[in-house]
Amino acid sequence: MKALTSNIIFIGFMGAGKSTLAKALAKELKSVCLDTDKIIENMEGKKIKKIFDERGEEYFRKLEKRVALWLEKSVQNTIISTGGGFIHVENLNKIGKVIYLKSSFEGIVKRLKTHPQAKKKIAKRPLLQDTKKAEELFKKRESLYERKANFTIDVEKFKNEKEIAKELVKLILA
Numbered sequence: 001m002k003a004l005t006s007n008i009i010f011i012g013f014m015g016a017g018k019s020t021l022a023k024a025l026a027k028e029l030k031s032v033c034l035d036t037d038k039i040i041e042n043m044e045g046k047k048i049k050k051i052f053d054e055r056g057e058e059y060f061r062k063l064e065k066r067v068a069l070w071l072e073k074s075v076q077n078t079i080i081s082t083g084g085g086f087i088h089v090e091n092l093n094k095i096g097k098v099i100y101l102k103s104s105f106e107g108i109v110k111r112l113k114t115h116p117q118a119k120k121k122i123a124k125r126p127l128l129q130d131t132k133k134a135e136e137l138f139k140k141r142e143s144l145y146e147r148k149a150n151f152t153i154d155v156e157k158f159k160n161e162k163e164i165a166k167e168l169v170k171l172i173l174a
Helices: 020-028 036-044 048-056 058-076 107-113 117-123 129-148 161-173
Strands: 008-009 033-035 077-079 097-102 151-154
Touching: 008 020, 020 033, 020 077, 020 161, 033 036, 036 048, 036 058, 036 077, 048 058, 097 129, 097 161, 107 129, 151 161
Parallel strands: 008 077, 008 097, 033 077, 097 151
Antiparallel strands: none
16 A cells, blocks of 8 residues: 555544544554644643633634644644644645545534534534534635645545545545
């Protein structure tokens, strides 16, 4: 099997499956994956929700920019899952190939609500607490995801993560 020749960055709205698919793809490619939200939590020693509560979204976005610069300079041939707002970092396309995991807002809400750990999944997303506001944010970001992506995968067209990972392997190593 061919190896990665650049970083692969997953973008998409919160709950689209970026972290789950990064892990599945890393397993499929026998590679490594990083999660920008986990990196930020480690930097701050706090969960994302607590960072938002204590310091606000603007501070969090500054942390994302720091992580993006580090990824561009220091990380190679890695699969990277990002937070939903990571598309705002200016150097996104310099970090690697960008794959948009596309889903309808309804598909995302359904996916989160039917997850075995649904309460936890929803609670850890500060911007998803108000569904109406979250849907407005989704609509604002949707075209930006499309513009920033090198590839788009409609995750609702597949049965499970393993199926999507196999499709991604074909796309990435083509």
